[in-house]
Amino acid sequence: MVGMGWFMCMVIVACVISCGEAAPGAKFEELYRSSWAMDHCVNDGEVTKLKLDNSSGAGFESIGKYLFGKVSIQIKLVEGDSAGTVTAFYMSSEGPNHNEFDFEFLGNTTGEPYIVQTNVYVNGVGNREQRLNLWFDPTTEFHTYSILWSRRSVVFMVDETPIRVHKNLEDKGIPFAKDQAMGVYSSIWNADDWATQGGLVKTDWSHAPFIASYKDFKIDACEVPTTTDLSKCNGEDQRFWWDEPTVSELSLHQNHQLIWVRANHMIYDYCFDAVRFPVTPLECQHHRHL
Numbered sequence: 001m002v003g004m005g006w007f008m009c010m011v012i013v014a015c016v017i018s019c020g021e022a023a024p025g026a027k028f029e030e031l032y033r034s035s036w037a038m039d040h041c042v043n044d045g046e047v048t049k050l051k052l053d054n055s056s057g058a059g060f061e062s063i064g065k066y067l068f069g070k071v072s073i074q075i076k077l078v079e080g081d082s083a084g085t086v087t088a089f090y091m092s093s094e095g096p097n098h099n100e101f102d103f104e105f106l107g108n109t110t111g112e113p114y115i116v117q118t119n120v121y122v123n124g125v126g127n128r129e130q131r132l133n134l135w136f137d138p139t140t141e142f143h144t145y146s147i148l149w150s151r152r153s154v155v156f157m158v159d160e161t162p163i164r165v166h167k168n169l170e171d172k173g174i175p176f177a178k179d180q181a182m183g184v185y186s187s188i189w190n191a192d193d194w195a196t197q198g199g200l201v202k203t204d205w206s207h208a209p210f211i212a213s214y215k216d217f218k219i220d221a222c223e224v225p226t227t228t229d230l231s232k233c234n235g236e237d238q239r240f241w242w243d244e245p246t247v248s249e250l251s252l253h254q255n256h257q258l259i260w261v262r263a264n265h266m267i268y269d270y271c272f273d274a275v276r277f278p279v280t281p282l283e284c285q286h287h288r289h290l
Contacts, residue, residue, distance in 0.1 A: 059187030069221020082107030084192030084203030
């Protein structure tokens with residue numbers, strides 16, 4: 001019985017590590033590099049900081065490109081009056097017909113909730129925005145933001161709670177992002193023409209610099225040797241942990257979490273915007289949760 005107990009323990013540990021949840025995060029320089037305004041990207045021990053002032057924002061990008069898997073970063077967003085600023089964490093391919101999965105954190109005046117906007121681009125077409133208020137203050141502590149991308153779906157998560165699921169509906173004639181390798185990116189910039197209350201509230205530069213902090217960098221995904229050679233990651237004989245039905249489909253508990261988020265924190269869903277979309281987008285007619 002002792003031997004069996006030890007064996008089961010090892011199986012559980014191996015399963016957890018294979019899913020990337022127990023493995024420690026990498027150092028910034030092991031997975032990422034500054035992509036612009038290098039003097040505004042500062043490494044401070046285990047924490048990397050992006051700075052926005054009236055001269056520039058900043059950004060970083062992954063060293064590798066990936067096809068399917070899970071990416072996660074812990075972020076502490078800009079404190080205080082962050083109106084007009086946008087901090088983004090996203091995956092994207094390149095070119096005019098690119099695919100992209102976005103987290104965009106829209107700053108606000110002090111005391112007002114941060115708004116999280118998610119968006120999905122497929123073959124260069126976006127306009128699939130959803131917005132929600134977070135159920136915590138994202139400026140006082142680090143929280144984990146993740147994108148899980150498989151052949152079946154794209155799942156956006158906050159502290160492992162799913163906030164959006166974009167399903168593969170190719171059987172309904174709807175394109176899905178599956179054939180372009182993506183990099184992982186983050187940036188901070190001034191967007192006071194639209195970010196806060198539709199652009200009514202402008203950035204107050206007296207509060208600059210605006211700083212977003214990052215740590216615990218994780219990429220558990222299939223890295224491609226080149227963006228044109230995807231065979232390592234999308235071959236029919238390839239199986240990864242994110243392909244397992246128990247991972248690529250939400251559990252009952254996760255479905256309940258998603259329903260709770262949508263019922264209590266969602267403030268905008270493009271599927272119900274009849275002004276922008278007089279005809280309901282096709283994927284909205286088939287998605288149970290978007």
